[in-house]
Amino acid sequence: MNRSKAYVEENKQRFIEELVQILKIPSVSADPAFKDDVIKTAEAIKESLKNAGCTLTEICETPGYPVVYGERIIDESLPTILVYGHYDVQPADPIELWDNPPFEPVIKKTEIHPEGAIFARGACDDKGQMYMHVKALEYMVQNDDLPCNVKFMIEGEEEVGSENLGWFIERNQEKLKNDVILISDTGMIAKDVPSITTGLRGLSYVEVEVTGPNRDLHSGLYGGAVANPINVLSKMIASLTDENNHITIPGFYDKVEELSKEERAKMAEAPFNLEKYKEALDLNDVYGEKGYVTNERNSIRPTLDVNGIWGGYIGEGAKTVIPSKAFAKISMRLVPNQDWREITQLFKTHFENIAPSGVTVEVRPHHGGQGYVTPITGIEYQAANDAYKEVFGKDPIPQRSGGSIPIVSMFEKELGSKTILMGFGLDSDAIHSPNENFGVWNYLKGIETIPFFYKHFTKLKQEETK
Amino acid sequence: MNRSKAYVEENKQRFIEELVQILKIPSVSADPAFKDDVIKTAEAIKESLKNAGCTLTEICETPGYPVVYGERIIDESLPTILVYGHYDVQPADPIELWDNPPFEPVIKKTEIHPEGAIFARGACDDKGQMYMHVKALEYMVQNDDLPCNVKFMIEGEEEVGSENLGWFIERNQEKLKNDVILISDTGMIAKDVPSITTGLRGLSYVEVEVTGPNRDLHSGLYGGAVANPINVLSKMIASLTDENNHITIPGFYDKVEELSKEERAKMAEAPFNLEKYKEALDLNDVYGEKGYVTNERNSIRPTLDVNGIWGGYIGEGAKTVIPSKAFAKISMRLVPNQDWREITQLFKTHFENIAPSGVTVEVRPHHGGQGYVTPITGIEYQAANDAYKEVFGKDPIPQRSGGSIPIVSMFEKELGSKTILMGFGLDSDAIHSPNENFGVWNYLKGIETIPFFYKHFTKLKQEETK
Numbered sequence: 023m024n025r026s027k028a029y030v031e032e033n034k035q036r037f038i039e040e041l042v043q044i045l046k047i048p049s050v051s052a053d054p055a056f057k058d059d060v061i062k063t064a065e066a067i068k069e070s071l072k073n074a075g076c077t078l079t080e081i082c083e084t085p086g087y088p089v090v091y092g093e094r095i096i097d098e099s100l101p102t103i104l105v106y107g108h109y110d111v112q113p114a115d116p117i118e119l120w121d122n123p124p125f126e127p128v129i130k131k132t133e134i135h136p137e138g139a140i141f142a143r144g145a146c147d148d149k150g151q152m153y154m155h156v157k158a159l160e161y162m163v164q165n166d167d168l169p170c171n172v173k174f175m176i177e178g179e180e181e182v183g184s185e186n187l188g189w190f191i192e193r194n195q196e197k198l199k200n201d202v203i204l205i206s207d208t209g210m211i212a213k214d215v216p217s218i219t220t221g222l223r224g225l226s227y228v229e230v231e232v233t234g235p236n237r238d239l240h241s242g243l244y245g246g247a248v249a250n251p252i253n254v255l256s257k258m259i260a261s262l263t264d265e266n267n268h269i270t271i272p273g274f275y276d277k278v279e280e281l282s283k284e285e286r287a288k289m290a291e292a293p294f295n296l297e298k299y300k301e302a303l304d305l306n307d308v309y310g311e312k313g314y315v316t317n318e319r320n321s322i323r324p325t326l327d328v329n330g331i332w333g334g335y336i337g338e339g340a341k342t343v344i345p346s347k348a349f350a351k352i353s354m355r356l357v358p359n360q361d362w363r364e365i366t367q368l369f370k371t372h373f374e375n376i377a378p379s380g381v382t383v384e385v386r387p388h389h390g391g392q393g394y395v396t397p398i399t400g401i402e403y404q405a406a407n408d409a410y411k412e413v414f415g416k417d418p419i420p421q422r423s424g425g426s427i428p429i430v431s432m433f434e435k436e437l438g439s440k441t442i443l444m445g446f447g448l449d450s451d452a453i454h455s456p457n458e459n460f461g462v463w464n465y466l467k468g469i470e471t472i473p474f475f476y477k478h479f480t481k482l483k484q485e486e487t488k
Numbered sequence: 489m490n491r492s493k494a495y496v497e498e499n500k501q502r503f504i505e506e507l508v509q510i511l512k513i514p515s516v517s518a519d520p521a522f523k524d525d526v527i528k529t530a531e532a533i534k535e536s537l538k539n540a541g542c543t544l545t546e547i548c549e550t551p552g553y554p555v556v557y558g559e560r561i562i563d564e565s566l567p568t569i570l571v572y573g574h575y576d577v578q579p580a581d582p583i584e585l586w587d588n589p590p591f592e593p594v595i596k597k598t599e600i601h602p603e604g605a606i607f608a609r610g611a612c613d614d615k616g617q618m619y620m621h622v623k624a625l626e627y628m629v630q631n632d633d634l635p636c637n638v639k640f641m642i643e644g645e646e647e648v649g650s651e652n653l654g655w656f657i658e659r660n661q662e663k664l665k666n667d668v669i670l671i672s673d674t675g676m677i678a679k680d681v682p683s684i685t686t687g688l689r690g691l692s693y694v695e696v697e698v699t700g701p702n703r704d705l706h707s708g709l710y711g712g713a714v715a716n717p718i719n720v721l722s723k724m725i726a727s728l729t730d731e732n733n734h735i736t737i738p739g740f741y742d743k744v745e746e747l748s749k750e751e752r753a754k755m756a757e758a759p760f761n762l763e764k765y766k767e768a769l770d771l772n773d774v775y776g777e778k779g780y781v782t783n784e785r786n787s788i789r790p791t792l793d794v795n796g797i798w799g800g801y802i803g804e805g806a807k808t809v810i811p812s813k814a815f816a817k818i819s820m821r822l823v824p825n826q827d828w829r830e831i832t833q834l835f836k837t838h839f840e841n842i843a844p845s846g847v848t849v850e851v852r853p854h855h856g857g858q859g860y861v862t863p864i865t866g867i868e869y870q871a872a873n874d875a876y877k878e879v880f881g882k883d884p885i886p887q888r889s890g891g892s893i894p895i896v897s898m899f900e901k902e903l904g905s906k907t908i909l910m911g912f913g914l915d916s917d918a919i920h921s922p923n924e925n926f927g928v929w930n931y932l933k934g935i936e937t938i939p940f941f942y943k944h945f946t947k948l949k950q951e952e953t954k
Contacts, residue, residue, distance in 0.1 A: 052805035113807055119703070182805055209709075223708060227806050236770035238582075240920040242689060242891030243675075245821050246791035247782045249775035252816075253725065253794050260726035263719070304702035309715035309846030316713045325712035328719050329809050330800035335817065339518035339648055340693050340854050341579055342819055342892075343795050343920055350718075351801065353808055355711045380775030388806050425708030426808075454706040454809055 024412070026470045029161045034466055038129070038140070040070065041153050041465070044109075045127045045142040051087060051110035051182045060178050063109045064088050067156075067176050074156045075163030076174065082194075084186040087178030091197070094163070095171045101483040102171040103476060104200035104439070106429070107152030107207065108180035111144035112454050119456035134213075134450050135461040147453035150460035151206035151446060152176060154468035162473050169480040173200060180207075183227070183389025184429050191436045201483060202402045203433050204475065206468060208423050208445030213463060215293055216410040218403065219443040221321065221422030222430060224356030224393035226366045227329075230373060231384045232258070232348045238334075239344040249380035251348035252333045258376055258383075259350065262326055266312035269326050269354075271372045277359045281322055289317060292419050302450070321422035325355045351388075355424060362390040362428075391428015394441070401482040402442045409444070409474035413467070444468075444475060490878070492936045495627045500932055504595070504606070506536065507619050507931070510575075511593045511608040517553060517576035517648045526644050529575045530554050533622075533642050540622045541629030542640065548660075550652035553644030557663070560629070561637045567949040568637040569942060570666035570905070572895070573618030573673065574646035577610035578920050585922035600679075600916050601927040613919035616926035617672035617912060618642060620934035628939050635946040639666060646673075649693070649855025650895050657902045667949060668868045669899050670941065672934060674889050674911030679929060681759055682876040684869065685909035687787065687888030688896060690822030690859035692832045693795075696839060697850045698724070698814045704800075705810040715846035717814035718799045724842055724849075725816065728792055732778035735792050735820075737838045743825045747788055755783060758885050768916070787888035791821045817854075821890060828856040828894075857894015860907070867948040868908045875910070875940035879933070910934075910941060 023031075030037070049063035050056040064081055067090045072079045076092035090109065095102075114124035122128045127142035140150065155174070162168035175198060177187050191198060208219040234251040235244070264270055281289075294317055300308060310319035319325075333348030335341035354369065356362055370385040377383040396403060398420050410418040423443075430441045446468035452458050489497075496503070515529035516522040530547055533556045538545045542558035556575065561568075580590035588594045593608035606616065621640070628634035641664060643653050657664060674685040700717040701710070730736055747755075760783055766774060776785035785791075799814030801807035820835065822828055836851040843849040862869060864886050876884040889909075896907045912934035918924050 052807065053803070113801070113803065113805075115801070115803065116704070225708075225808070227808070234771070234775075237585075237918060237923075238921040239769075240891065241791075241793045241795060241819060242691075242821055243889070243915065243919075244786060245793045245819075245890055246776045246789055247774055247786035247890070248769065248771060249773075250793050252797050253729070253792075254775075256722040256725040256794065256797070257729075259719065259722040263723075303705075303714065305700070305714060305846060306848070307715075307845040308713055309700075309720075309844065310712050320710060320713035323712055325707075326719075327707045327711050327716045327810055328722065328800065329707060329807060330802045330811075331718050331722070331814065332798045332802040334794065334796035335579070335581070336796045336798040336815075337519070337579065337581065339579075340817065340819075341518065341795060341920070342691070342693070344793055345796075348797065349802075351806065353707060353711075353806075355708055378775065379773040380771060382772070423709070424711055424713070425706065449709065452703060453709075454807070455704040457703075 025165055025167065026161050026473045029165060030466050030470050037157050037466070037469065038462060041150060042127045042140065044149050044153065045140070045144055046125055048125045049110045049178065050113050051179050052113050060087050060110055064090050064178055067109050070156050071174055074160040082190065084190050086186040089190050090174070090176040092174040093172065094168065096168060097171070100170040101201040101480055102173060102199065103479065104173045104175060104198060104203045105155045106203055106205045107155065107176045108148045108178065109152065109176050110178045110181050111149065112147065112181050114143045116456060121457055129462065134448070135463060138462045139459040140462065141457060141459040143458055145458050146447045146451040146460040147458065148180065148207045150465055151468065154206055154446065154465060155472060157469045158472035161469065162476065167473060169476055173198065185389065187429050188432055195437065198437055200437065200439055202439055202479060203441040205427065205441055205443050206445050207427060208425065208443045209447035209449060209451070210445055211293060211419060211421065212448070216414045216416070216418040217421045218406050218418045219423040219445055220396045220398055220420040222394045223424055223426050224360055224362045224391060225353060225426040225428055226356065226362045226369065226390040227353040227388040228366065228369060229386045229388055230350050230352060233346060233382045234380065235344065235346055238346050241342040241344045244344055248344065249378065250344045251381055252345060254378060254381050255333065255348040255350060258373065259328060261376060267310055269324065271368050273368050274365065277361065278324060279358045286318065292317065292421055320424035322357055324357050324360060326352065328352050355426060356393055358393050358395055362392055366390055391426060392431035393426070394430040396440060396442065400440060401479065401486055402440045405475055405479035405482050406442045406444050408478040409471055412474050413471045444472070491631055491633065492627050492939045495631060496932050496936050503623050503932070503935065504928065507616060508593045508606065510615050510619065511606070511610055512591055514591045515576045515644065516579050517645050518579050526553050526576055530556050530644055533575050536622050537640055540626040548656065550656050552652040555656050556640070556642040558640035559638065560634065562634060563637070566636040567667040567946055568639060568665065569945065570639045570641060570664060570669045571621045572669055572671045573621065573642045574614045574644065575618065575642050576644045576647050577615065578613065578647050580609045582922060587923055595928065600914065601929060604928045605925040606928065607923060607925040609924055611924055611926040612913045612917040613924065614646065614673045616931055617934065620672055620912065620931060621938060623935045624938035627935065628942065633939060635942055639664065651855065653895050654898055661903065664903055666903065666905055668905055668945060669907040671893065671907055671909050672911050673893060674891065674909045675913035675915060675917070676911055677759060677885060677887065678914070682880045682882070682884040683887045684872050684884045685889045685911055686862045686864055686886040688860045689890055689892050690826055690828045690857060691819060691892040691894055692822065692828045692835065692856040693819040693854040694832065694835060695852045695854055696816050696818060699812060699848045700810065700846065701812055703812050707808040707810045710810055714810065715844065716810045717847055718811060720844060720847050721799065721814040721816060724839065725794055727842060733776055735790065737834050739834050740790070740831065743827065744790060745824045752784065758783065758887055786890035788823055790823050790826060792818065794818050821892060822859055824859050824861055828858055832856060857892060858897035859892070860896040862906060862908065866906060867945065867952055868906045871941055871945035871948050872908045872910050874944040875937055878940050879937045910938070
């Protein structure tokens with residue numbers, strides 16, 4: 023048994039308990055009502071970094087929620103790994119669909135996790151996966167097995183667009199200098215099929231508001247005579263995709279990089295069971311852009327989803343009203359080489375153009391970010407590949423993700439280094455959904471595997487610079 | 489000055505104060521939280537009928553909210569007028585858009601109402617208009633000016649579809665026997681342009697639910713790969729009307745009675761200012777079915793309006809979710825000779841048929857009712873015409889309304905008598921909207937005018953039977 027595995031075995035109860043304590047704090051960055059809890063979580067992370075072996079830890083103020091910084095510099099001539107994560111979590115609603123309260127963690131055995139899974143908002147995204155790195159540091163420090171320098175940058179606004187991270191990075195370029203950025207906020211294919219995320223989609227998130235009459239109206243007296251903002255909003259949203267689920271915004275696809283037949287064939291080799299995928303979601307069919315399969319639609323193709331819609335009377339029973347306003351939150355996932363700011367502008371212009379007379383329309387860009395692709399030829403990817411290989415006994419599969427971590431492309435731009443996404447989550451973790459959970463096995467496996475990345479990256483980096 | 493006007497002048501402060509007390513009770517039938525208040529309002533109406541001169545008053549239990557019954561029979565050989573109204577009110581939300589709390593009535597002077605208007609939920613629809621009849625009875629009894637028998641049937645479920653009124657009427661046919669039914673729950677064109685509503689639209693109200701995956705999903709990991717119920721619901725709603733705002737449900741228009749060119753020309757003679765109509769609602773344009781003008785679109789043509797829509801994350805900020813479900817409340821206003829149950833079935837069948845694979849759809853019919861047209865050749869209409877003429881000095885204009893009072897066609901079917909709609913409301917009363925109000929002038933004018941209907945109807949009825 024390797025040394026990190028032994029350490030994990032000895033300390034697993036404590037590792038789980040520490041994570042549970044952090045999961046109890048509802049650090050919901052999207053909702054100002056939880057402000058104090060977000061701050062409290064930052065302080066808890068700072069404490070844990072210190073206890074794990076960071077010689078310097080700081081709560082770094084920003085115009086928004088603080089960044090928690092920690093470091094252990096052992097030798098300036100050694101490489102430096104910068105670990106990024108976030109201590110804020112998604113809102114938990116709809117709360118009534120949780121089997122247990124989202125901020126009262128429970129460990130339950132499931133079919134996928136006979137060793138148990140921790141159920142709580144943030145269990146996987148991102149507290150569980152972030153805390154693996156804290157415990158990996160503890161292992162390396164306690165066992166004199168830290169081969170290089172390490173820095174931690176754990177922010178509190180990822181779920182609301184990391185608005186102030188760029189501000190923080192701009193002002194701390196020297197402090198954050200590194201050779202590679204390490205992030206665990208993605209998943210792997212299965213417990214016995216390790217994979218490394220090599221691509222992330224970009225994101226543009228907007229809010230739209232359609233206004234008809236200046237007040238709610240009686241739908242008998244006015245029905246048929248004035249524009250109903252809900253009917254109009256539905257038509258406008260419907261028009262954004264055609265019958266092939268292709269997005270109709272002019273210019274939208276201009277910069278989309280089409281993959282070659284060979285690349286698509288290689289992607290198709292990754293293990294995937296369409297029947298099980300549909301079964302897990304109780305779907306009679308998948309649904310998406312004509313001409314592409316499921317794993318292309320959710321990774322190498324851009325999308326348009328309405329994340330929320332509301333207007334009119336939505337309470338119990340009936341109300342015969344034409345509302346004054348209807349609203350939607352819409353987001354688009356983007357692929358190389360779409361530019362998220364350009365796409366946001368294309369959306370805004372188009373949406374305003376297609377508004378019929380009889381209503382007025384407002385488009386409010388919310389946040390966004392660029393996509394990213396990790397080159398699998400670099401030493402960063404090689405080190406991660408070797409780490410998984412040592413622990414899992416096989417090479418991980420490189421896989422493009424559908425998700426977005428906008429700051430990754432910003433990191434490369436501002437700090438000049440690549441990012442490696444070593445995720446230990448699973449699809450079934452239900453991140454962003456009710457009953458989010460993280461397998462105890464996955465959590466501990468991450469803690470075990472991460473130190474091997476440090477080992478291999480240091481080795482490869484030193485060979486490179488000889 | 490006529491006698492009813494003098495009596496109104498003397499007693500107007502008390503008339504207003506009594507109505508204000510009734511308006512304070514939040515009798516919201518749509519929401520079970522207000523159950524006690526609805527019952528309390530029934531008791532208050534019973535009391536007021538007794539005080540006004542009903543020799544018999546009863547709270548009549550039904551499977552739902554009770555019907556308040558009152559009568560004053562002076563001579564079996566005289567005609568009998570049955571007054572219908574409702575003591576329940578629409579929900580008040582969105583509460584934040586009210587200038588004053590909806591159940592704390594205030595009287596404010598406005599441009600349209602320099603004599604003041606009573607602002608409260610139910611001020612016009614229907615407590616104010618219903619209470620005019622109670623005070624009119626008081627006048628007639630106090631001044632020995634009651635020419636015929638009168639019965640009152642005031643229900644508590646009109647805003648939720650009058651579900652148990654048919655049950656009540658079936659079991660009380662003898663009790664409710666009458667020569668004409670009188671209702672004030674509609675409006676007139678302007679304070680100096682009296683009108684009588686001669687047509688009501690039918691109604692079919694349904695709720696729909698679209699289900700995609702069995703849980704909310706991360707819109708990055710799943711975006712593009714599975715059906716998003718909101719996107720799909722939007723497409724389905726959008727498809728229900730074409731580019732001419734013509735409803736596309738197969739068979740929908742089969743039984744619609746087209747008006748002749750002459751009838752449409754006559755309708756067009758009613759005073760109407762399109763610019764002021766748009767200005768009042770801050771609209772840059774009206775919007776509706778091609779080939780028809782505003783006052784046809786809102787009265788003689790059927791419609792389809794989404795009254796409420798919701799799904800996904802609708803709180804503050806952003807959440808990148810594909811929701812499991814999306815919902816809408818949809819209602820259709822119908823015209824002669826559409827059958828509301830048949831239309832409901834046509835809608836359900838069609839909506840289920842157009843659902844794409846990848847989602848499941850549920851349509852839940854909620855409530856509905858037939859439309860109605862009052863023949864202007866009968867003595868009922870004539871009596872109302874003469875009543876307005878005596879008080880306003882001119883003939884009222886017959887006008888078709890866009891609104892629905894489903895029980896009117898049921899009354900004719902079950903009790904064999906016609907209904908006269910003598911309304912004193914105005915468009916600006918904003919019924920079903922925030923800041924609903926009823927002009928003091930209109931309220932008092934109604935009390936003054938109603939006794940003339942009793943006088944003329946009795947006279948015409950007796951001439952008829954000679």
